Each structure stands twice: as C-alpha cells, then as structure tokens.
Amino acid sequence: MATRIANAHWEGGLFDGSGRVSLDSSGVGTYEVTWPSRAEEPAGRTSPEELIAAAHASCYCMQLSLNLAEKGTPPQSIDARADVTFVPGTGITTSHLTVRAVVPGSSAEAFAEAAEAAKAGCPVSQALAGVAISLDAALA
Helix, strand or coil, X not given: CCCCCEEEEEECCCCCCEEEEXXXXXXXXXXXXXXXXXXXXXXXXXXXXXXXXXXXXXXXXXXXXXXHHHCCCCCCEEEEXXXXXXXXXXXXXXXXXXXXXXXXXXXXXXXXXXXXXXXXXXHHHHHCCCCEEEEEEEEC
C-alpha cells in the first residue's frame, strides 16, 4: 500500500482568487493555480486537469509496460500524452491518450490488444470511470 500527499491552499473567490498546490510526498515542487489557468490559458500556472493528465499518462505507461512484458514483449520505450478536457459548468468530460511505443518483437495486433487492456486496467483510468477515455496507440 502507498499513500501520496498533495496539499492545496486557496485565497479569495473562485474567479479573482489564486492558490498553490504542493506535491508533498515527493517534494518536487509547489505550483500556482488560478481559475483562468484552469478555464482559459495556463499562463505559467497549472490546473487540476493538468495534474490529472500527468497522472493518467504516467499510469498508462506503467500499465502498458506491464501488459507487454507479461506477453513476452517488454517495451523499449513508451511515450504517452493525455489530453484532459475541462468544460466549465460541466466538469472533466474526456481524457484522450496518444501513445507511441517501441516494442521489439510485438505485432501491431498484439500491441493494440495490450494497449486497450492498459486503458481499462490503468488505476487512473479506473478512477476516471465517469469520463470518456479514448486511445490512439501505435507502434513507433
């Protein structure tokens, strides 16, 4: 079992306020957040959706790596991008994964099967169960 900790601090109203989020378990940083950075342009600040995108992309890589290794074709490399869409007033609506991997010895069909299984098996995908998750995965 592993527990990870992040903290957030906010001052002011939603639209005119600002805050910061710190990644405390790792200690890698503290990042500024504002409503405009969430709903408009980032302007050097992060958002909950960007943090979810980072979590989804990295979790997916780990799950796909495991799935491929279990099939006897461990990956040489996997690059994953997650585009998480936030619609003000509605919430997070989609996460689109774009994946390219170098997998010696894997056929395109076997890779596609492992990629789809990773989409379903990734713990972050499971946490996003109410969100439409799409996948564009291919061998590089």
